[in-house]
Amino acid sequence: MDKLVIEGGPRLSGEVTVSGAKNASLPILAATLLTDERMEIRNVPDVADVRTMLKILQALGVEAVKDGDRVTTRPTPKRQWLAPYKLVSTMRASICVLGPLLGRLRKAQVSMPGGCIIGPRPIDLHIKGIEALGARVKIEHGYVHATAGSLRGSTVYLGGPCGSSVLATANTMMAATLAQGRTVIENAACEPEVVDLADCLVAMGAKIHGQRTHVIEIEGVKALHGARYTIIPDRVEAGTYLLAAAMTRGHLFIKNGRAEHLGAVIDKLREAGVQVTSANGGLKVDAPRGALRPVNVTTLPYPGFPTDLQAQMMALMTITDGLSVITEKIYPERFMHISELNRMGAYVFLEGASGIVRGVRALSGAPVMASDLRASAALVLAGLVAEQRTDIARVYHLDRGYDGMERKLEQLGARIWREKA
Ligand code: EPU
Numbered sequence: 001m002d003k004l005v006i007e008g009g010p011r012l013s014g015e016v017t018v019s020g021a022k023n024a025s026l027p028i029l030a031a032t033l034l035t036d037e038r039m040e041i042r043n044v045p046d047v048a049d050v051r052t053m054l055k056i057l058q059a060l061g062v063e064a065v066k067d068g069d070r071v072t073t074r075p076t077p078k079r080q081w082l083a084p085y086k087l088v089s090t091m092r093a094s095i096c097v098l099g100p101l102l103g104r105l106r107k108a109q110v111s112m113p114g115g116c117i118i119g120p121r122p123i124d125l126h127i128k129g130i131e132a133l134g135a136r137v138k139i140e141h142g143y144v145h146a147t148a149g150s151l152r153g154s155t156v157y158l159g160g161p162c163g164s165s166v167l168a169t170a171n172t173m174m175a176a177t178l179a180q181g182r183t184v185i186e187n188a189a190c191e192p193e194v195v196d197l198a199d200c201l202v203a204m205g206a207k208i209h210g211q212r213t214h215v216i217e218i219e220g221v222k223a224l225h226g227a228r229y230t231i232i233p234d235r236v237e238a239g240t241y242l243l244a245a246a247m248t249r250g251h252l253f254i255k256n257g258r259a260e261h262l263g264a265v266i267d268k269l270r271e272a273g274v275q276v277t278s279a280n281g282g283l284k285v286d287a288p289r290g291a292l293r294p295v296n297v298t299t300l301p302y303p304g305f306p307t308d309l310q311a312q313m314m315a316l317m318t319i320t321d322g323l324s325v326i327t328e329k330i331y332p333e334r335f336m337h338i339s340e341l342n343r344m345g346a347y348v349f350l351e352g353a354s355g356i357v358r359g360v361r362a363l364s365g366a367p368v369m370a371s372d373l374r375a376s377a378a379l380v381l382a383g384l385v386a387e388q389r390t391d392i393a394r395v396y397h398l399d400r401g402y403d404g405m406e407r408k409l410e411q412l413g414a415r416i417w418r419e420k421a
Contacts, residue, residue: 002419003418004380004395005418006415008388011248012413017255018238019403020043024196027197028229032057033057034103046066056088059084083111093167095126102135106147110144125159153181153182154183158189164301169189182217184216191301193232195212233258237402241257242285243316246272248287248414250285252412272293294321294324297310299327299328314341318357328353336372345362380409380416384414
């Protein structure tokens with residue numbers, strides 16, 4: 001098992017290129033199940049979750065090959081509808097094959113995604129969405145079994161206790177593209193990754209409107225055809241580099257970073273005293289040498305502050321000059337990073353679904369343990385500024401969703417490398 005080693009200190013400077021969005025790639029790769037024709041998807045990041053999704057597609061009888069950032073898929077005559085536990089258990093996002101399998105084959109058997117370190121992650125809204133289209137769903141022996149003689153469009157409200165759901169919207173939208181008649185998804189998620197999926201489906205011949213809003217309308221068609229599609233840049237990766245620059249008081253050009261996808265994050269960084277501007281296909285970020293101001297942050301569905309940048313934002317707040325409150329409204333238990341940040345000298349305590357952070361003068365390097373993808377990124381950011389050496393164990397979490405993070409950081413001047421643990 002690998003670990004990451006970081007010697008804190010250097011200010012980051014230079015240019016970093018953002019890869020394609022993991023959370024757009026996964027449902028878009030699943031969407032290739034909806035067609036019998038060849039698909040070509042570009043700007044797919046080189047991350048472990050994408051490799052898992054390719055294995056799932058192969059298990060479902062689709063040839064799926066990755067060559068650089070390009071994935072080509074071609075269904076074979078041996079199509080399957082069973083997504084096995086062995087693969088699904090390694091990645092919760094595998095649930096997004098449910099909608100396309102049901103849409104195309106009228107049958108799906110998908111292992112229930114397992115528990116998750118960031119808190120409970122129910123799938124009731126996924127089931128509600130496909131049941132509204134006429135699917136019969138039962139859960140047996142750890143699998144979701146869904147069948148439908150035919151799928152019929154209808155109106156469905158997809159709001160849960162924490163608002164809209166990204167992948168429940170994705171599943172319902174994908175199944176609805178091949179249903180008879182019109183489907184309306186109310187309280188639909190409007191994250192850029194949902195919009196990207198909808199745009200890809202439109203390129204495949206789907207009829208979809210309203211995908212930038214909370215009401216998405218889908219007029220079912222008989223079949224979808226193959227297409228070429230390019231994935232949007234990863235806003236969470238871009239946001240992580242914005243925060244890395246702020247953390248190290250550096251200045252970066254983040255190529256492919258899109259301000260329109262990061263409004264809430266840029267707003268909070270400016271409030272903290274960091275300059276962020278859009279320039280020539282990317283984002284420029286300049287952090288002042290002195291102390292940053294503490295800011296309060298609440299995560300919310302898009303366009304609110306993304307939960308996937310909460311841990312990294314908390315890492316930044318640990319070295320500001322004062323008190324900040326970071327509140328989770330999407331995953332109220334997503335705070336595993338607090339104890340590890342505190343091992344590095346931070347002062348954070350948990351109060352309900354809020355992390356209360358009192359900024360300290362400096363963090364100190366320590367051996368720490370990554371608990372999940374975004375928590376790992378927060379520990380990397382902390383390690384970049386901590387005095388002396390930080391060893392981050394279980395780095396496989398980071399590899400699930402960041403394309404070449406240590407290589408990119410090294411090119412920006414960080415002292416970071418991988419060792420066998
Ligand atoms: N929820 C329900 N019922 C459901 C589904 C969700 O109550 O059936 C609740 C969840 O418990 C949560 C809220 O709805 O409180 C939002 O969850 P959502 O369904 O939107 O999450 P997701 O679609 O499973 C995607 C991303 C996550 C990201 C969330 C929120 C992918 C592959 N995953 O998950 O990304 O945190 O949206 O934006 O797109 C990550 O990349 O690290 C990651 C966890």
